[in-house]
Structure formats: C-alpha cells, structure tokens
Amino acid sequence: MATVRIPPVLRPKTGGQPEVEAGGADVGEVLRSLTGEFPDTEAQLFGEDGELNRYVNVYLNDEDVRVLQGLETAVKDGDTVVILPAMAGGAA
Amino acid sequence: MATDTTRVQIEEIAPFEAAEEINGGDVVLIDTREPHEYQEAHLEGGKLVPPGLLADEIATAAPDKSARTILYCRSGNRSAIAAAHLQGLGYENVASMSGGILEWQEQGLPVVAAHGMTPEQRERYSRHTLLPEVGVDGQVKLLNAKVLLLGAGGLGAPTALYLAAAGVGTIGLVDDDVVDASNLQRQVIHNTERIGLPKTESARIFIEGLNPDVKVVEHNGRLDASNILDVIKDYDIVVDGADNFPTRYLLNDASVRLRKPVVSASILGFDGQISTFVPYEGPCYRCLYPTPPPAELAPSCSANGVLGVMAGTMGTLQANEVIKLILGKGNPLVGRLLLYEALGTSFTELKVRRDPECPICGEHAEEIPESEMGRFPDYDAFCAGAGGDRQTLAS
Numbered sequence: 001m002a003t004v005r006i007p008p009v010l011r012p013k014t015g016g017q018p019e020v021e022a023g024g025a026d027v028g029e030v031l032r033s034l035t036g037e038f039p040d041t042e043a044q045l046f047g048e049d050g051e052l053n054r055y056v057n058v059y060l061n062d063e064d065v066r067v068l069q070g071l072e073t074a075v076k077d078g079d080t081v082v083i084l085p086a087m088a089g090g091a092a
Numbered sequence: 093m094a095t096d097t098t099r100v101q102i103e104e105i106a107p108f109e110a111a112e113e114i115n116g117g118d119v120v121l122i123d124t125r126e127p128h129e130y131q132e133a134h135l136e137g138g139k140l141v142p143p144g145l146l147a148d149e150i151a152t153a154a155p156d157k158s159a160r161t162i163l164y165c166r167s168g169n170r171s172a173i174a175a176a177h178l179q180g181l182g183y184e185n186v187a188s189m190s191g192g193i194l195e196w197q198e199q200g201l202p203v204v205a206a207h208g209m210t211p212e213q214r215e216r217y218s219r220h221t222l223l224p225e226v227g228v229d230g231q232v233k234l235l236n237a238k239v240l241l242l243g244a245g246g247l248g249a250p251t252a253l254y255l256a257a258a259g260v261g262t263i264g265l266v267d268d269d270v271v272d273a274s275n276l277q278r279q280v281i282h283n284t285e286r287i288g289l290p291k292t293e294s295a296r297i298f299i300e301g302l303n304p305d306v307k308v309v310e311h312n313g314r315l316d317a318s319n320i321l322d323v324i325k326d327y328d329i330v331v332d333g334a335d336n337f338p339t340r341y342l343l344n345d346a347s348v349r350l351r352k353p354v355v356s357a358s359i360l361g362f363d364g365q366i367s368t369f370v371p372y373e374g375p376c377y378r379c380l381y382p383t384p385p386p387a388e389l390a391p392s393c394s395a396n397g398v399l400g401v402m403a404g405t406m407g408t409l410q411a412n413e414v415i416k417l418i419l420g421k422g423n424p425l426v427g428r429l430l431l432y433e434a435l436g437t438s439f440t441e442l443k444v445r446r447d448p449e450c451p452i453c454g455e456h457a458e459e460i461p462e463s464e465m466g467r468f469p470d471y472d473a474f475c476a477g478a479g480g481d482r483q484t485l486a487s
Contacts, residue, residue, distance in 0.1 A: 009390070
C-alpha cells in the first residue's frame with residue numbers, strides 16, 4: 001500500500017482525509033484505486049483521455065512522476081504519492 | 093624581515109607586499125583581532141579568528157596547512173604572535189603583515205569598512221554582523237539591496253517586516269488595495285487605526301517606524317503587462333505573494349526575461365508552498381506549473397479561509413530566502429518546493445526540475461528581441477475558466 005497525500009482542495013472529495021492508503025503496482029494504479037474509492041476525485045485528476053490533467057503535479061516520494069515513468073512508475077509498499085495542484089493564495 | 097617572537101622566526105611582510113599576494117589569489121587571509129574591531133573595518137576576504145579562539149577556529153578558517161597564510165591585526169603585534177603559534181601548529185607558509193591594518197590604510201589600500209554604517213547602524217545590526225555568514229560585508233549588501241514585494245497582504249506583511257528589520261535598504265510594495273478589518277487576522281504590518289488606508293501607505297508607515305534605514309517605494313496599483321518590466325527592472329529580487337494566477341504567470345515570464353530571482357509562496361487553509369526561482373539556474377514557475385488549475389481547484393483565501401499564522405510562517409520563510417540570496421550564502425530553495433502543513437506541523441520537500449520544453453526558459457524558448465520585451469500573452473485568457481479569473485488583491 002502507498003500513502004496518497006490529498007491537497008486541501010481535494011479533501012472535500014475524500015471525506016476530509018488529508019492522506020489515503022491506496023494499493024497498486026504503479027502510480028496509475030494507485031491513483032485509480034483512489035478514484036475508485038472516492039469517485040469525485042476522478043474528474044480532477046484525469047482528463048477524458050485517461051491521462052493525468054496537466055495542471056495536477058504528481059510526485060512519487062519527492063520526484064515528479066513526469067521525470068520518472070509517468071503513470072507507469074512502479075510503486076513500492078510504503079511509498080508516498082503526493083498530488084499537488086498550484087495554489088495562488090497570498091496577498092489578499 | 094624576520095622578527096624573533098616567542099623564540100620562533102616568523103616572516104613579516106609589508107602591506108604593499110601583502111596586497112600584491114592577496115590580489116594574486118590563493119592566499120588565506122586571517123584577521124587576528126576582536127570581533128568589534130573587525131566590524132569597524134577589515135581587509136576584503138579577511139577571516140576573523142580572534143587571538144583567544146586561534147586554537148579552536150584556525151582549522152576551520154585555514155584548513156590547508158601548506159597554503160600561503162597571511163595574518164594581520166591592528167598594528168602587527170597580535171598577528172606576529174599568532175603567526176608563531178600557527179607555525180607551531182604545523183602551518184608551513186605563514187606571514188604576518190607588519191604595521192597591521194593601520195599601516196595598510198595609511199598607504200591608501202582599501203578596506204571593507206562599516207562605511208555607510210553609522211554608529212546607530214552598527215548597534216542596530218550587531219546581532220547580524222556577529223554572524224560570520226553576514227558580517228559587515230553582508231550587512232552592507234542588505235543595506236544596498238532592493239527587493240520588490242508583490243502584495244502587501246498576508247505573505248507580504250511578515251516578509252516586509254523582517255526584511256525591513258534586517259535593514260534591506262529599499263523595499264518596493266505593489267498593492268492596489270486598502271486595509272480592511274478582515275485583513276488584520278494575519279496582515280500584521282497593518283493595524284486597526286489604519287483601516288481604509290492604502291496598504292502600501294499603511295505598510296510604509298509601519299516600516300518607517302521600525303527602521304529609518306529602509307526606503308519604501310509605494311507602487312499603489314497592480315502589475316500588468318504594460319508596467320511590469322518598468323516596475324521590476326530596478327529591483328534585485330522579487331517576492332511573489334500574489335493571490336491570482338494571471339499575475340503569477342506574468343511575473344514569472346517578465347522575471348525570466350529580466351533574469352530576476354523570484355521567491356514565490358502561496359497559502360491556503362493550513363497549507364503553504366514555497367520555492368525560489370532563479371532564471372536559468374533552476375526551474376521557473378512554468379516548469380513547475382505549466383498550466384493553471386481550473387476554478388474549482390483554485391479557491392482563494394477569501395473563499396476558503398486561511399489560518400492567519402500560516403501567512404507568518406510562509407512569509408518569514410520568504411524573507412529568509414531573500415536574505416540568503418542577497419548574502420549569497422546558504423542553500424536557497426532553487427529546484428526545490430517546500431510544502432508546509434500546519435495541522436500536522438509537517439514539512440515535505442519535492443524536487444522541481446527545469447523543463448527542457450518550458451516555453452519560457454526551456455531549450456527551445458525563443459530569444460525575445462528588445463522590441464518585443466514588453467509584450468506578453470493574454471494571461472487572463474490563458475487562465476480563463478481556470479481559476480485565474482482576475483481577482484482584486486482584496487479578494
């Protein structure tokens with residue numbers, strides 16, 4: 001099982017949980033297992049083509065999966081998958 | 093010339109000889125006086141090792157015992173004794189500068205003085221100048237630095253406070269908003285009395301009360317494609333605390349063009365992010381976030397709420413980054429994104445890589461001719477429907 005870190009903007013769709021345990025052999029499977037459990041997260045993470053949305057960064061531990069093997073990047077037990085959309089809050 | 097000091101022969105050299113060697117490079121220069129003397133004036137590149145700490149600190153200041161090592165003090169006595177001591181410790185190529193810094197200055201050779209630093213400034217910044225990483229040189233750099241803060245709100249307030257206290261000589265503030273009661277839960281540079289005043293003015297009043305060394309430049313308006321290059325060109329570093337995506341992308345693209353480092357943070361709820369973007373040395377904002385998220389994934393603090401102290405945590409981290417960039421010390425968050433989650437009090441560091449395909453700083457990014465420097469894409473359209481609808485800074 002991997003730990004998926006849920007960003008604040010997605011937490012309403014995971015019942016408020018900041019971290020969710022999800023199984024899978026690679027990053028894609030882990031995220032699919034997340035969207036299986038919390039279907040409302042699907043449209044935020046994946047486009048209609050099944051690819052990750054460009055505005056969502058996904059990291060395996062501390063590395064962007066874009067520089068690894070993307071959704072096919074292998075996940076080990078105990079790994080952390082971080083979902084990270086840009087935030088703009090600051091001045092106001 | 094050689095002097096018999098504690099029965100050891102040491103080499104002594106005149107200031108002009110020392111100057112030639114120093115200019116030639118490959119010299120370890122040691123100042124064997126006390127910290128307060130060092131702060132007043134010292135030779136450029138001189139490392140302070142007070143006589144009482146010689147045995148403890150010389151190995152750090154001069155790790156190579158075979159390197160040419162020149163010592164100086166005020167008039168040449170303490171450095172001669174220290175030179176003999178170092179020879180006893182196995183240093184092979186040590187010289188003491190005769191006449192010390194007094195003779196050096198008498199001959200018109202340059203020193204790093206607390207010039208521009210008044211007695212009041214020496215007192216005010218004494219906790220800085222005591223730090224080897226800052227010292228008088230570093231404090232003078234801070235006093236000469238020009239930093240632009242984008243936003244005088246949640247993040248800008250604590251950043252401005254600490255930069256002003258640190259003696260950053262020029263602080264520019266961009267904000268088109270006025271102080272509102274709902275700001276005061278986190279925007280600690282403003283206060284109840286100043287509700288209704290422009291934020292830039294309110295911040296200036298506070299900063300001037302805190303530190304008369306700081307010149308505050310008010311940019312009471314908002315940055316757009318027509319003015320951004322003019323506004324940022326005179327600053328050394330820009331601090332991004334903007335609350336909307338069009339401004340963040342505009343700032344990124346302009347700062348890459350002008351090669352200005354940007355310290356960028358954002359906050360929402362109990363979460364914060366911070367990174368430092370140094371053009372062409374590390375990734376830019378677009379390498380990290382090629383496209384802005386849609387509206388439902390990009391709520392504002394006014395809609396979502398934000399823990400007030402989050403602004404302080406992330407704003408002071410921004411100030412820390414700025415100070416390190418000015419000093420040229422330490423390891424800024426270049427190529428690293430630091431996440432802070434306040435409920436769990438946890439920090440997470442992620443790697444950010446330069447994107448070779450980045451349209452702004454990547455391998456294929458087009459060289460922008462001078463005539464096109466001030467032209468930018470339509471960021472509102474770029475971010476339209478993507479949560480980037482232009483909010484006022486009051487949002």
